[in-house]
Amino acid sequence: MPTSTPEHIQRRLLRRQRAALTPQVQQQCAASMARHLRQQSVFRNARHIALYLPVRGEADPRGIRRHALPRQQFYLPVLSPFRHDKRLWFIRWNAQTRFRLNRFRIPEPLPHYRQQRAARWLDLVVTPLVAFDRSGTRMGMGGGFYDRTFAFKRRATLHTSRPPLIGIAYDFQAIDKLVRQPWDIPLNGLVSETQFFHF
Numbered sequence: 001m002p003t004s005t006p007e008h009i010q011r012r013l014l015r016r017q018r019a020a021l022t023p024q025v026q027q028q029c030a031a032s033m034a035r036h037l038r039q040q041s042v043f044r045n046a047r048h049i050a051l052y053l054p055v056r057g058e059a060d061p062r063g064i065r066r067h068a069l070p071r072q073q074f075y076l077p078v079l080s081p082f083r084h085d086k087r088l089w090f091i092r093w094n095a096q097t098r099f100r101l102n103r104f105r106i107p108e109p110l111p112h113y114r115q116q117r118a119a120r121w122l123d124l125v126v127t128p129l130v131a132f133d134r135s136g137t138r139m140g141m142g143g144g145f146y147d148r149t150f151a152f153k154r155r156a157t158l159h160t161s162r163p164p165l166i167g168i169a170y171d172f173q174a175i176d177k178l179v180r181q182p183w184d185i186p187l188n189g190l191v192s193e194t195q196f197f198h199f
């Protein structure tokens with residue numbers, strides 16, 4: 001079996017490019033991304049919003065929370081505590097939230113059942129990604145966590161397809177065409193430092 005396919009190579013190059021961004025560029029872009037997202041009705045109408053904590057140069061969605069509307073509540077993904085369940089849970093993020101590092105060395109809230117919200121009852125999910133294309137296909141870190149967690153969206157019709165998945169990424173992460181696999185759950189939109197894409 002080959003150790004690297006073209007997709008592996010793309011993933012590696014883009015991750016390297018992301019990790020090389022200076023903190024100044026990251027912060028400026030993060031501010032623009034948050035500004036573009038705030039203008040969208042998909043954000044203004046959302047009450048329960050999942051973000052993530054960025055690592056290794058991932059686009060930083062934390063500014064979205066700093067400019068939240070009064071009734072909005074925020075959530076962070078945690079790896080399901082059941083070892084073979086490769087799905088994400090979403091845990092409420094507030095001033096009391098305590099964190100630990102997961103096995104990928106990403107900080108995540110301690111998974112308290114009382115702070116959990118089912119994926120299908122979120123109103124907006126801001127997703128990390130390595131690359132995206134113009135039809136909303138998403139390449140992630142390769143764990144399939146978001147695809148598994150939102151697999152139920154495939155059974156919905158266009159109008160009942162909730163929650164919307166909105167990617168957040170740098171313009172350089174746009175790729176001509178990604179191969180869409182049967183398990184891939186496409187993005188409904190994406191915010192970059194220059195614009196909002198509707199897919």
Ligand SMILES: Nc1nc2c(c(=O)[nH]1)N(C=O)[C@@H](CNc1ccc(C(=O)N[C@@H](CCC(=O)O)C(=O)O)cc1)CN2
Nearest residue numbers: 052053054055077103104106128140141142143145146
């Ligand atoms: N910030 C952030 N949080 C997230 C994700 C993400 O992509 N970004 N995830 C999105 O699904 C989930 C975690 N999934 C991940 C899957 C693979 C790797 C990763 O870095 N894999 C390494 C091997 C790391 C190791 O085993 O130590 C690699 O591919 O090189 C990280 C996170 C949940 N939380």
Ligand SMILES: Nc1ncnc2c1ncn2[C@@H]1O[C@H](COP(=O)(O)OP(=O)(O)OP(=O)(O)O)[C@@H](O)[C@H]1O
Nearest residue numbers: 138139140141142143144145146147148151183184
């Ligand atoms: N709904 C699913 N059921 C079973 N396996 C799945 C499902 N979704 C994805 N997978 C498996 O997960 C693996 C990784 O998928 P993929 O490369 O698309 O991940 P990704 O979207 O890049 O990662 P992530 O969502 O964690 O950022 C694949 O081998 C795939 O078979």
